[in-house]
Amino acid sequence: MSAGLPGDLVTSRVLATFLSVVSSRPAAEVVDLGPALGANIAFLGERIGCKIHVEDLYAELDRHAQQGTLDRFTELLAERFAGFDERIDAILCWDVFDYLAPAAAGVLAGRLVQALRPGGALLAFFGAGTLGERRYTRYVIEDESHFRCRVSNAACGRQQVLQNRDILRLFTGLDLFDSLLLKSGVREVLFRKPDPQ
Amino acid sequence: MREDSASIGKSIVIKGEVSGSENLTIEGQVEGKIELRDHILTVGSTGHVQAHVAAKSIIVLGQVRGNLTASEKVDIREKGSVEGDIVAPRVAIADGAEFRGSVDMRRKEPAAGSEWPVDVRTEARTPASANGEPVSV
Numbered sequence: 001m002s003a004g005l006p007g008d009l010v011t012s013r014v015l016a017t018f019l020s021v022v023s024s025r026p027a028a029e030v031v032d033l034g035p036a037l038g039a040n041i042a043f044l045g046e047r048i049g050c051k052i053h054v055e056d057l058y059a060e061l062d063r064h065a066q067q068g069t070l071d072r073f074t075e076l077l078a079e080r081f082a083g084f085d086e087r088i089d090a091i092l093c094w095d096v097f098d099y100l101a102p103a104a105a106g107v108l109a110g111r112l113v114q115a116l117r118p119g120g121a122l123l124a125f126f127g128a129g130t131l132g133e134r135r136y137t138r139y140v141i142e143d144e145s146h147f148r149c150r151v152s153n154a155a156c157g158r159q160q161v162l163q164n165r166d167i168l169r170l171f172t173g174l175d176l177f178d179s180l181l182l183k184s185g186v187r188e189v190l191f192r193k194p195d196p197q
Numbered sequence: 198m199r200e201d202s203a204s205i206g207k208s209i210v211i212k213g214e215v216s217g218s219e220n221l222t223i224e225g226q227v228e229g230k231i232e233l234r235d236h237i238l239t240v241g242s243t244g245h246v247q248a249h250v251a252a253k254s255i256i257v258l259g260q261v262r263g264n265l266t267a268s269e270k271v272d273i274r275e276k277g278s279v280e281g282d283i284v285a286p287r288v289a290i291a292d293g294a295e296f297r298g299s300v301d302m303r304r305k306e307p308a309a310g311s312e313w314p315v316d317v318r319t320e321a322r323t324p325a326s327a328n329g330e331p332v333s334v
Contacts, residue, residue: 027303036296038289045288045302053299 008149009142013180014123014190016144021090021121021192022050028089031081031115033057033096035138043141050089055080057096057108058136058154065155074104077111084115091116093124094139097170098158105160105170113173119195122174126167126187132157207243215248223259234268242276255285257294264298 022028028050032040036054044052064070091112097105112122128137134157138150167189168176174191181187201219205211209225216232223244231238233252240246244259251266257277265271267285275293282299290296 036290036294036300038291038294041288041290041300045300049303051299051301051303054296056297 010147010149012145012147012188013182014178014188015141015147017178018090018092018121018123018190019048019144021119022048025089025117025119027051029053029087031055031084031088031091031112033092034094035059037138037140039140039142053084053088058099061096061099062155070101070156074101074107077104077107080108081111081115086115086117088115089117089120091120091122093122095125095128095137097124097162098126098128098160099136099154099156101159105162109170113171113193116174116193118193118197120193121177122171122191122193124167124189124191126162126189128184128186129158131159131161205244240277 022030022044028048029052030044030048030050031053032044033055034040035056035058041052041054044050060076061070061073064073093112097108100108116122125139129135134154135151136154138152140148140150142148162170164179164181164187167179167187171191174193176189177192178190179187202222203217203219204222205215205225205227207224210228211226212228214230214232215221215227218233218236220237220239221231221233222239222241223246224241225243226245226247228247231246231248231250231252235253237254237256238250238252239256240259240261242258246259246261246263248261248263249266250261250263253268254270254272255265255267257271257273257279260278262280264281265279265283265285267283269285270287270289271283271285272289273279273291273294273296275291277291278295280297282301284301286302288300288302
């Protein structure tokens, strides 16, 4: 998968696995860290049959970047998702971690690990663009294994390019379920939260 | 045949409960609670609603803060903005619309004696102020 040109149809190798985890769980609840895209809401709500919580961190990043308060973003993240503790079955992170400073990324990852139910899944993309790039990629789910990419302007540039070991360290507490480095340089990563049962 | 409909104009401010048996368009401000069980609520482009809303269908072109429950569909149009939780079997969010909250499109068993899902009476994440007397449309 590449960040893609507007309208690019790209193949995901791990989306199908992610969706099968969601489908297998009764009354599943999914957190989407991207904007509310009508197509994704319809796909997840109507076809997969889950409840979706839209928590658009890209919009918050933009707002803080425009107000010059990005330094406060880390402490605000520490208070996010407090009501979700072990309540969420799956999380769509998209590539938001590329846009976070290391401290903020660490705090967010910790909150997300805490939000997941045992057996829950977390999908994230890394390295979908170049450092400092001020544009977001919107991932529109087309079907179980394809996205259509769209781009939009961003007030906040990409902050970091995480290596595999950094990604694993970030999500301490989750098991790596699948990780694919694509020709485009994008890494698709699927984690699962260990389930003692 | 044209269905009856009512409207709340731009300069009107209502604090309290709005209920009725015809379609309603809001271009002004409503705070509190809105119930149009068998009809369509349209929040126009100048409309500001801070309320729990239950209707057959809800169309948002303006701003809504509060939980929305529809027996058929919630439709957030371009430049429409919703902050709250949505329960409806169908939800459409247009490009350019803003939404923050949750969407639940799962089929639920209706409450006893009602065609409405139990979630109609769930609390808003940001409770609206509802101090006034009920207003019938």
